Amino acid sequence: xxxxxxxLFLFALAALAPLPLHAQREKLPPEDLEWVxxxxxxxxxxxxxxxxxxxxxxxxxxxxxxxxxxMLYIGRFINGDTFDQNLDPQKPFKFRLGRxxxxxxxxxxxxxxxxxxxxxxxxxxxxxxxxxxxxxxIPPNTTLVFTMQxxxxxxx
Numbered sequence: 490x491x492x493x494x495x496x497l498f499l500f501a502l503a504a505l506a507p508l509p510l511h512a513q514r515e516k517l518p519p520e521d522l523e524w525v526x527x528x529x530x531x532x533x534x535x536x537x538x539x540x541x542x543x544x545x546x547x548x549x550x551x552x553x554x555x556x557x558x559x560m561l562y563i564g565r566f567i568n569g570d571t572f573d574q575n576l577d578p579q580k581p582f583k584f585r586l587g588r589x590x591x592x593x594x595x596x597x598x599x600x601x602x603x604x605x606x607x608x609x610x611x612x613x614x615x616x617x618x619x620x621x622x623x624x625x626x627i628p629p630n631t632t633l634v635f636t637m638q639x640x641x642x643x644x645x
Contacts, residue, residue, distance in 0.1 A: 514538075516613035521632040524567055525611055532611065537597050540611040544636070547605020552642035554587030558599060559640040564633055572626050572633075581640050592617050592633075599639060607638040 515522060516538035525532065525540055532540040552558055559581040564573040575582040584590040586599055594612030602608065614620075614630045622629035 516615055517611070517632055518614070518630065521567055521613075529609070529611070532609075535598060535601065537616065538613055539594055539598050539616060541598060541601075542609040543606065544609060545605065545607040545638075547603040547607075547639065549604050550642075551601060551603055552586055552599050552639060554596075554600065556586050556642045556644060557583055558586050558642045559583050560599075560637055561640060562635050562637040564635050567632055567634060578640065586642070594633070595637075599637075602639040604639055604641050607636070610635045610637055 517525060517540075529540065529542055532542050534540050560583075561576050561578060561581055562574060563571060563576065565571050587596050589596065592612065594610070594616035597616065598608075598610050598612075612633045612635065614632055617631065617633045618627050618629070620629050622631060627633070
């Protein structure tokens with residue numbers, strides 16, 4: 490009888506073990522990971538492998554899937570070159586969160602943000618434009634670095 494109970498006990502213990510808070514595998518290419526660890530050693534890591542640093546804290550409830558969000562941002566490559574930006578608070582970039590209207594990394598990280606939050610966000614290639622890139626601006630397999638600010642998350 491003990492032989493039958495022991496495996497069940499071990500299975501139950503394994504099931505109760507806490508889940509890891511970090512990504513199961515590293516998603517950043519090794520050379521980009523080295524750069525990130527040197528330049529942002531205290532960056533938080535989301536459960537999907539996105540790294541972020543809080544620059545300014547907002548308040549209120551976090552953004553939710555389906556909400557219309559208003560964002561300001563600067564998109565850069567690891568080398569610092571800017572590939573895109575929208576910094577006009579009178580004409581922010583708006584989209585519906587969680588509907589695939591932006592790269593996966595944005596749909597995954599913005600639900601952690603509150604209105605007024607300004608973060609530096611490092612998105613691995615597979616959560617950005619992946620192996621295809623976005624020709625001609627973004628080469629394949631490119632890690633993207635955003636400074637992004639959530640202005641508002643509306644239910645509209």
